[in-house]
Amino acid sequence: MAIKFGVVVFPGSNCDQDAYYSLKKILGYQVEYLWHKNHSLNNSDVVILPGGFSYGDYIRTGAVAKLSPIMNEVKEFAERGGIVIGICNGFQILCESGLLPGVLLKNINLKFVCKDVYLTAVNTSSIFSQNINRSLLIPVAHGEGNYFCDDVTLSDLKKNNQIIFKYSSKDGDVDNSSNPNGSMENIAGIMNRKGNVFGMMPHPERVCNPLLGNSDGKLVFESIYKSLIK
Amino acid sequence: MIEPKITLELALEHGLTESEFDKIKTILGRAPNFTELGIFSVMWSEHCSYKNSIALLKTLPRSGGRLLVSAGEENAGLIDIGDDLAVAFKIESHNHPSAIEPYQGAATGVGGIMRDIFTMGARPIAALNSLRFGSLSDPRTRYLFEGVVKGVGDYGNSFGVPTVAGEVYFDESYQGNPLVNAMAVGIVKKNRVAKAIAIGEGNPVFIVGSSTGRDGIHGATFASEEISEKSEAKRPSVQVGDPFTEKLLLEATLEIIKEDLIVGIQDMGAAGISCSTTEMSAKGNSGMKINLSKVPLREKGMTAYEIMLSESQERMLVVVKKGNEKRVKEIFDKWDLNCEIIGEVINEEKILVDYLGERKAEIPPQDCVLGGGAPVYIREQKEPEYLKQTRNFDFNSLPKNQNIENIFLKVFSSTNIVSKRWVYEQYDSMVRTNTVVGPGCDSAVILIKEINKALAVKTDCNSRYVYLNPKEGTKIAVAESARNIVCSGGTPLGITNCLNFGNPYKPEIYWQFAQAIEGMGEACRFFETPVTGGNVSFYNESPESAIYPTPTIGMVGLIDDLKFVTTSYFKDEDDLIYLLGEDYEEIGGSEYLKVIHNLVTGDSPKLDLPTEKKLHDSLLKLIKSGIVKSAHDVSEGGIISSLAECCLINKNKQVGCEVNVEIKTSEEFSLFSESQSRVIVSISRKDKIDFEKILNDSAQVFTQLGITKGTILKINKYTFELNQLSDIYFNTIEQLMK
Numbered sequence: 006m007a008i009k010f011g012v013v014v015f016p017g018s019n020c021d022q023d024a025y026y027s028l029k030k031i032l033g034y035q036v037e038y039l040w041h042k043n044h045s046l047n048n049s050d051v052v053i054l055p056g057g058f059s060y061g062d063y064i065r066t067g068a069v070a071k072l073s074p075i076m077n078e079v080k081e082f083a084e085r086g087g088i089v090i091g092i093c094n095g096f097q098i099l100c101e102s103g104l105l106p107g108v109l110l111k112n113i114n115l116k117f118v119c120k121d122v123y124l125t126a127v128n129t130s131s132i133f134s135q136n137i138n139r140s141l142l143i144p145v146a147h148g149e150g151n152y153f154c155d156d157v158t159l160s161d162l163k164k165n166n167q168i169i170f171k172y173s174s175k176d177g178d179v180d181n182s183s184n185p186n187g188s189m190e191n192i193a194g195i196m197n198r199k200g201n202v203f204g205m206m207p208h209p210e211r212v213c214n215p216l217l218g219n220s221d222g223k224l225v226f227e228s229i230y231k232s233l234i235k
Numbered sequence: 236m237i238e239p240k241i242t243l244e245l246a247l248e249h250g251l252t253e254s255e256f257d258k259i260k261t262i263l264g265r266a267p268n269f270t271e272l273g274i275f276s277v278m279w280s281e282h283c284s285y286k287n288s289i290a291l292l293k294t295l296p297r298s299g300g301r302l303l304v305s306a307g308e309e310n311a312g313l314i315d316i317g318d319d320l321a322v323a324f325k326i327e328s329h330n331h332p333s334a335i336e337p338y339q340g341a342a343t344g345v346g347g348i349m350r351d352i353f354t355m356g357a358r359p360i361a362a363l364n365s366l367r368f369g370s371l372s373d374p375r376t377r378y379l380f381e382g383v384v385k386g387v388g389d390y391g392n393s394f395g396v397p398t399v400a401g402e403v404y405f406d407e408s409y410q411g412n413p414l415v416n417a418m419a420v421g422i423v424k425k426n427r428v429a430k431a432i433a434i435g436e437g438n439p440v441f442i443v444g445s446s447t448g449r450d451g452i453h454g455a456t457f458a459s460e461e462i463s464e465k466s467e468a469k470r471p472s473v474q475v476g477d478p479f480t481e482k483l484l485l486e487a488t489l490e491i492i493k494e495d496l497i498v499g500i501q502d503m504g505a506a507g508i509s510c511s512t513t514e515m516s517a518k519g520n521s522g523m524k525i526n527l528s529k530v531p532l533r534e535k536g537m538t539a540y541e542i543m544l545s546e547s548q549e550r551m552l553v554v555v556k557k558g559n560e561k562r563v564k565e566i567f568d569k570w571d572l573n574c575e576i577i578g579e580v581i582n583e584e585k586i587l588v589d590y591l592g593e594r595k596a597e598i599p600p601q602d603c604v605l606g607g608g609a610p611v612y613i614r615e616q617k618e619p620e621y622l623k624q625t626r627n628f629d630f631n632s633l634p635k636n637q638n639i640e641n642i643f644l645k646v647f648s649s650t651n652i653v654s655k656r657w658v659y660e661q662y663d664s665m666v667r668t669n670t671v672v673g674p675g676c677d678s679a680v681i682l683i684k685e686i687n688k689a690l691a692v693k694t695d696c697n698s699r700y701v702y703l704n705p706k707e708g709t710k711i712a713v714a715e716s717a718r719n720i721v722c723s724g725g726t727p728l729g730i731t732n733c734l735n736f737g738n739p740y741k742p743e744i745y746w747q748f749a750q751a752i753e754g755m756g757e758a759c760r761f762f763e764t765p766v767t768g769g770n771v772s773f774y775n776e777s778p779e780s781a782i783y784p785t786p787t788i789g790m791v792g793l794i795d796d797l798k799f800v801t802t803s804y805f806k807d808e809d810d811l812i813y814l815l816g817e818d819y820e821e822i823g824g825s826e827y828l829k830v831i832h833n834l835v836t837g838d839s840p841k842l843d844l845p846t847e848k849k850l851h852d853s854l855l856k857l858i859k860s861g862i863v864k865s866a867h868d869v870s871e872g873g874i875i876s877s878l879a880e881c882c883l884i885n886k887n888k889q890v891g892c893e894v895n896v897e898i899k900t901s902e903e904f905s906l907f908s909e910s911q912s913r914v915i916v917s918i919s920r921k922d923k924i925d926f927e928k929i930l931n932d933s934a935q936v937f938t939q940l941g942i943t944k945g946t947i948l949k950i951n952k953y954t955f956e957l958n959q960l961s962d963i964y965f966n967t968i969e970q971l972m973k
Contacts (some may be wrong), residue, residue, distance in 0.1 A: 016483055016571065017479050026668065059478060062393070116385075116394055116661050116663070117661045119661070216687075217670065218671070
């Protein structure tokens with residue numbers, strides 16, 4: 006069975022083409038764009054909400070995008086167990102629309118940050134992180150990536166193994182000095198309880214092409230692909 | 236609104252001179268009305284007309300090489316890179332707005348230059364910027380610096396183009412008048428280049444993008460005068476940026492160009508509708524009939540004068556091929572953007588402007604524009620007095636035998652030398668997944684996915700050199716840009732320039748300008764890197780003084796094969812380190828002289844064009860033979876600072892070195908000299924014979940400096956811990972900004 010990825014294009018998305026290119030040209034997967042005004046996911050098996058500044062993010066990141074027509078279908082799809090991934094702005098949209106718990110606050114130093122960071126998978130059995138047993142070097146690029154939730158939610162996240170990635174050192178130490186944005190417990194990526202909706206601030210689609218010197222991001226997409234073709 | 240009476244005083248208030256006012260009356264055969272006066276005043280402002288610079292700019296090499304579109308012909312220059320692709324690039328200043336409203340000033344600077352690129356049908360692939368401020372110890376400088384960086388970042392990050400390279404300088408000379416120069420680079424299929432032209436009688440004229448408001452009225456005129464205490468009152472002249480709308484405008488614009496629906500398109504920056512209607516008509520030897528009642532407005536009660544002069548951002552004027560109106564509207568509807576027909580092309584060479592049923596302006600477009608009727612002046616030149624002093628400075632008078640370790644730590648801590656990490660980490664440098672080499676190396680390298688080649692891009696100018704020797708200093712700016720491109724493995728293709736100077740009506744300033752142009756022309760002809768276009772920014776003066784003359788160079792080079800991409804930093808231990816080129820103990824205008832002795836004096840370093848060119852050729856030969864592991868040019872802070880950078884730049888793997896640098900007459904002078912045409916190269920031991928043979932064959936001067944080793948920088952008898960240097964290098968600016 007061929008697995009099809011759908012990349013949603015909101016006005017202001019700017020990592021849509023990067024996700025499309027990496028999935029199609031580097032990983033060789035089937036992929037198509039999904040225009041935000043449409044009401045169909047065109048039979049995608051995996052829906053990606055890409056990075057960028059949907060609707061300019063002038064009100065609050067993701068606050069307008071969650072009202073986009075296609076989000077109705079994305080929600081239904083997620084409720085049916087469909088796989089949805091939000092990267093950066095996509096993660097913010099997932100939190101805004103309630104598909105993932107918590108919020109993404111402004112970075113603790115109130116500045117946009119773009120740099121390579123190391124991630125350690127704290128759950129290596131999820132669809133999104135299977136067999137990722139070493140730290141990954143993946144860039145962040147955001148102004149609001151400071152993950153926050155209340156204590157009850159946090160303990161739920163832990164109890165249910167919903168925390169997927171944490172910011173760490175190269176050797177996997179999860180410490181303050183490797184936290185780029187003040188995120189609670191260095192959280193970089195989480196999934197929902199059912200394990201089919203996943204959001205992460207770092208950009209795996211940016212580090213797939215070996216010509217750019219790093220292809221750690223492929224591991225995340227390969228993990229998803231492999232779990233689906235099983 | 237009752238329009239003011241047209242008098243000479245009113246014309247003078249508009250920044251026109253008496254003779255210019257007379258000229259307008261001659262052109263029209265009558266006195267202008269208020270709207271017409273407004274149009275002429277912005278079109279003949281320095282900013283739009285280049286009236287005091289164009290005569291000299293025409294002496295620059297503006298054709299040849301791989302140049303497809305000559306400077307000034309279109310919104311940006313265009314260079315052939317093979318495979319049916321061309322690269323469009325341009326740099327532009329936004330100094331005046333940034334001086335009073337740093338965030339919006341810088342943001343709209345980025346927005347404006349991006350539109351210049353995509354209005355040609357090119358997709359922007361990289362942004363660069365060259366920023367200059369006063370001393371960071373001053374709180375207002377910190378405010379401006381913080382605001383400008385955030386403005387550049389927020390606009391580019393949201394727009395989705397990586398900001399990959401640039402430069403940031405600090406010097407008291409920029410205290411009241413910071414420089415914000417933004418550059419953009421785009422890629423276009425050669426057969427899909429859009430023109431800024433209006434032809435074909437009856438073709439509809441559209442305004443697309445944002446609505447028009449009162450922001451930015453007289454922005455162009457404001458940019459054409461000195462900054463003073465009164466400038467704060469001009470804050471409304473600063474436009475407000477909306478990168479989200481620009482992103483939509485980009486996609487919609489590229490779609491209408493791709494579908495071949497249009498005749499011509501021009502972005503609206505300075506002088507708004509006035510500029511786009513007159514320039515497009517002048518180019519097409521045509522005219523336009525415009526009805527301003529159709530322009531989507533964001534404010535009530537705007538007058539014709541205000542609509543014509545508004546510099547609201549994120550707008551374009553489009554001449555559509557008749558019959559395609561519906562399709563164009565569909566595309567802009569899809570992107571939720573305004574798209575209104577406001578008039579049509581006419582055969583008569585006139586711009587006819589109607590508003591609310593009344594004729595508000597009737598002017599011949601040719602007479603408004605640069606290259607047409609706009610005034611052209613050649614101003615008086617005089618060599619400035621200060622040069623007598625600086626040239627005759629006696630370096631032997633400097634105190635000697637100071638502690639080299641302390642001196643180096645001071646020089647290396649200079650905000651002009653340390654890493655600009657604090658700046659570039661606020662910029663998305665990776666979006667679009669083409670960034671092979673991001674900020675921090677000699678130049679940035681951007682992959683062109685379609686053809687597996689890459690572009691090397693860089694901006695450069697050491698304005699202290701230009702201040703001390705405008706001609707030589709400008710040659711150095713061109714040469715250093717080219718050297719940086721070559722260090723990254725690229726062949727220089729062409730330059731764009733942003734000429735930031737003081738008031739051209741002062742003979743000393745005009746002399747600096749003329750000298751700079753001469754030096755630039757000489758260097759560009761020698762390196763066969765034509766000038767594709769750019770921008771002139773005069774009147775960069777605060778009440779205290781003029782800025783250092785700052786002809787910023789933006790250069791683009793082509794890397795034919797990704798395997799030639801070379802970075803600045805040492806890779807492994809036990810590699811051999813060489814210096815290509817020679818030292819002449821030149822410390823005039825150096826960072827050392829400024830930091831240690833608080834002097835900006837002497838002559839600039841010399842730049843011998845044949846020596847520089849030979850260096851480029853031999854280094855490219857070495858790189859293409861695959862034996863260069865790193866290449867980094869020697870610049871501010873001398874060889875000792877450049878060696879430290881080679882050790883430190885790769886934060887994830889820093890490699891020390893042990894080197895011996897030849898001392899000519901004094902350790903201080905030799906270690907901190909900023910002699911040109913020098914590059915530090917590292918290679919594997921096994922390549923020693925091949926390496927030296929290539930250099931000997933091309934008669935390139937070189938010396939072996941030492942080897943890469945350990946975690947210290949050991950230079951002659953001095954040692955420095957990389958840990959300590961790394962902390963200085965990466966954290967100094969952040970500490971100062973806390």
